[in-house]
Amino acid sequence: MLKAQPLLSVIITCYNYETYIDECIQSVLSQDYDNLEVIVVDDGSTDGSWSKIQAYGDRITAIRGVNSGPLKACRSALSRAHGSFLYFLDADDALGEGALKEIEPYLRPDVSKIQFMLLPVDKDGKPMGNPFPSLHKSSNSNELIQSIRQKGYYNTPPTSGNVYRRDVYDGLGEMTYERAIDGVPYLLAPFVGTVVSIDHPLGRYRIHNANLSSFSDISSKRMKGYVDRFMGRLHHLAELVEARCASAANVDVRDDYAYVTELNTMSLIVDGKRPSVRQISAHIGAVVRENTGIKRVALCLFAIGLFVLPNAVAKRLAALRVDPSRGRRMRSRLKYVLSLA
Incomplete structure (x- = not known):
């Protein structure tokens, strides 16, 4: 059967x-x-x-x-x-x-x-x-x-x-x-x-x-919204795991995930402010903790760029990170797409 x-x-x-x-x-x-x-x-x-x-x-x-x-x-x-x-x-x-x-x-x-x-x-x-x-x-x-x-x-x-x-x-x-x-x-x-x-x-x-x-807005408000949703999901997850998964260890939610520290750093850049040495160091520490190999190196270089580059250049770098379509490869594809609109 x-x-x-x-x-x-x-x-x-x-x-x-x-x-x-x-x-x-x-x-x-x-x-x-x-x-x-x-x-x-x-x-x-x-x-x-x-x-x-x-x-x-x-x-x-x-x-x-x-x-x-x-x-x-x-x-x-x-x-x-x-x-x-x-x-x-x-x-x-x-x-x-x-x-x-x-x-x-x-x-x-x-x-x-x-x-x-x-x-x-x-x-x-x-x-x-x-x-x-x-x-x-x-x-x-x-x-x-x-x-x-x-x-x-x-x-x-x-x-x-x-x-x-x-x-x-x-x-x-x-x-x-x-x-x-x-x-x-x-x-x-x-x-x-x-x-x-x-x-x-x-x-x-x-x-x-x-x-x-939806990618056109690179405001600090948008980035803070991303952080709020990210952390909201994790706190909600911790509650659900505790209530529904007796055999699983509880989920400990931190405030220093690389995703969070990066968005907080870029939020400052977008507002025309400079991240402090302490903030960049904390972000790089999170990147090193969470990544390996080439990705770790690339993300560390990106963080250093946000810190040392002039604000206008750092802001463009942040925009590229938030919206990858601003990159050269995607930009050529999107130009074709938009030409058909």
């Missing part, structure tokens, strides 16, 4: 993505996976997105609400989902052909998360870079837990590159610090099961004018 496929709930959130929503939904409905529930949430779009969503009839569950942001839209859909596994897919992204068939063997009770690489594409769906993030094939959560304890994070794709076991999302409570649905679940997943990493792309991540504009 064939083993029944677990029910997989695919949740698509859409806000003014009329241009991409058809491709996104079709990429899911065309998958070779039968036990599928597709929930599409229109977050108060003002374009033609809702009409396109409605055209799918009973092939999907369509929900429309007032614009409240991606977190609330996802949580609204989550309350309607019945699957034992969840996949949150952004409406401007898409699944690759055969993706769910490849994921199917890992939809097991012991697996808490499946993560896979994504192929960046332009607004017309043409590849515009290498698949990311760099993942090696693995089913070892211990390495990820070690990375969280050391750095406060582990290497993971954006939302559209992750499938979660349903219970990872149970009992999360309020996330007032958060903007995304999977900010703390991705950290919790290694503590409550096996995280499987797939070392090649199974989906497409769209880069276009709308999401590129």
Whole structure:
């Protein structure tokens, strides 16, 4: 007797993505996976997105609400989902052909998360870079837990590159610090099961004018917002691990992660201030503690550059760090993309 496929709930959130929503939904409905529930949430779009969503009839569950942001839209859909596994897919992204068939063997009770690489594409769906993030094939959560304890994070794709076991999302409570649905679940997943990493792309991540504009602000306010969310997730994680993972050691949250010290340093630079020797030394110490090899050297040189370079140059260096698309390689690709707009 064939083993029944677990029910997989695919949740698509859409806000003014009329241009991409058809491709996104079709990429899911065309998958070779039968036990599928597709929930599409229109977050108060003002374009033609809702009409396109409605055209799918009973092939999907369509929900429309007032614009409240991606977190609330996802949580609204989550309350309607019945699957034992969840996949949150952004409406401007898409699944690759055969993706769910490849994921199917890992939809097991012991697996808490499946993560896979994504192929960046332009607004017309043409590849515009290498698949990311760099993942090696693995089913070892211990390495990820070690990375969280050391750095406060582990290497993971954006939302559209992750499938979660349903219970990872149970009992999360309020996330007032958060903007995304999977900010703390991705950290919790290694503590409550096996995280499987797939070392090649199974989906497409769209880069276009709308999401590129999110990188245009390099203000200190934005950087402090990043720090607040980063620390909020870790404090929330510590509470969840203590409550749900009796066999795991508690998560000790620090205030000197390299991610935090770097953003705090760049925040000063952006405001026209100079970091002190003590601040730079603390940042370099965090970089050395958390990294090895070439990455350690590169990040240390970057920190020294922030300290010794004139403020105008240091600010441009910080902008490059916050927005890699400002780099020469990405700039040529983005010039092509924007020329098509």
